[in-house]
Amino acid sequence: MKAYQIGSQTGLSSLKAVEVPDPEAGPGTVIVKVKLVCLNHRDVRIVCGEYGPKRDESCIPTSEGIGEVVTCGEGVSGFAEGDRVIAPHFVSWTRGPFFPGVFARDLGVTQNGWLAEYVSVPAEALVKVPDTLDDKQAATLPAAALTAWNALVEIGKIKAGDRVLTLGTGGVSIAALQIAKMNGARVCVTSSSDEKLDAVRKLGADATVNYRKTPEWGPAAFDALGGGADIVIDTAGQATLTESIKAAAPLGRIVIIGALAGAATEGLPNFGTIIGKNLGLHGIAAGSRDMLCDLVQAVADNQIQPLVDRVFSFDEAPEAYAYLDKASHMGKVLVQL
The missing domain is CATH 3.90.180.10 (Medium-chain alcohol dehydrogenases, catalytic domain)
Known part of the structure; x- marks a missing residue:
């Protein structure tokens, strides 16, 4: 073959x-x-x-x-x-x-x-x-979307009215946007491209932040969501974690998925905020077959494209x-x- x-x-x-x-x-x-x-x-x-x-x-x-x-x-x-x-x-x-x-x-x-x-x-x-x-x-569905499902549904315990921040416009982030909206959440998406941000708004994003124009995008995302994100889908890793912590709401869950932005150039200057906001940081790797079955059913029921x-x-x-x-x-x- x-x-x-x-x-x-x-x-x-x-x-x-x-x-x-x-x-x-x-x-x-x-x-x-x-x-x-x-x-x-x-x-x-x-x-x-x-x-x-x-x-x-x-x-x-x-x-x-x-x-x-x-x-x-x-x-x-x-x-x-x-x-x-x-x-x-x-x-x-x-x-x-x-x-x-x-x-x-x-x-x-x-x-x-x-x-x-x-x-x-x-x-x-x-x-x-x-x-x-x-x-x-x-x-x-079996990799990127399953990862987003695990992050939002299994770890994030998403519910209607939650506020979600997802970083970037790759496969995991777009799937996270669609799954979050399916569950009745309000969603903010970041990107360095205004063109991509226009596109995600058409897909249902409620708010967007251009991180190139706003390097300290964490507070901007916090404000755009009206008090921070209950769930942060951090696909970029160490280099963005500082801003993700700033963007999170009290009792927020930051789900760390990838390392697209490379290694951090410094430690977390807002380390104390993790305690001050009572945040949960959770790393994940994809998901199980049972999770995939649930995702398939949800996509079929809601005809997500x-x-x-x-x-x-x-x-x-x-x-x-x-x-x-x-x-x-x-x-x-x-x-x-």
């Missing part, structure tokens, strides 16, 4: 197109014919050697996609040829709270991911896609990586087989 491998992980040029044998269905596994692949920031960082230790050069990347069941291995029931399926990339995290062992079985990192004609996935991780969702709606920035062909996958790396996109970047 046609596939891509992460190669030497020394930069975007490390991604290489290859021909490899088709995977075979072992006990408890399902072979899925891939239809759409979604790229995430970590996919870029992996081929650049900037996502933990270097991995096996033959690893097939990407953690998010949708496909159709082709073959079921011994002991698998509940799936039939042609079923459309998705799966969280931590395939051993099926239910219950997070446990560190989930990192050992991670699609696109420790085992082969979606950027190929076929992928092998444990049956226990798969989620059937209802007919009411099209491929693009479903393909964008993902924001897809651009779709590349399979042969254009390196261009898709380069496009995502420029960070000029909004929402999701897809690869179609």
Whole structure:
């Protein structure tokens, strides 16, 4: 089959197109014919050697996609040829709270991911896609949107009337905006682009802040939300945490998801505010299969449409990586087989 491998992980040029044998269905596994692949920031960082230790050069990347069941291995029931399926990339995290062992079985990192004609996935991780969702709606759910769901619903305990701040306009942030609005929240979004801020207002954002024009954007977001954010979706990490703390309301929950802005240049000068506001800081990593089932049902019930920035062909996958790396996109970047 046609596939891509992460190669030497020394930069975007490390991604290489290859021909490899088709995977075979072992006990408890399902072979899925891939239809759409979604790229995430970590996919870029992996081929650049900037996502933990270097991995096996033959690893097939990407953690998010949708496909159709082709073959079921011994002991698998509940799936039939042609079923459309998705799966969280931590395939051993099926239910219950997070446990560190989930990192050992991670699609696109420790085992082969979606950027190929076929992928092998444990049956226990798969989620059937209802007919009411099209491929693009479903393909964008298992990684970025699932992370946003975990942050808002599982950790944030979002409810109608809550105030939410989400940083940036990438896949997690746009999904967070849509999930928050679905739950009746008021949402503020940050970006360095007025054009992107105009676009998120059309998607339902109640307030926006341009962090390039307002470097100390935390107080601006606090005021825009009329008293701070009950939930902050911090996709940028250490470098933005100081402002996220300023933006949070008393008893707010700051959910730390990524490190898009790099490392902090100094410590937290407002460290005492964490205590003064009684804030909760919570790091998360994606979510479980049970969470994904809940998300799929919510998206189907509310017919949420993902924001897809651009779709590349399979042969254009390196261009898709380069496009995502420029960070000029909004929402999701897809690869179609």
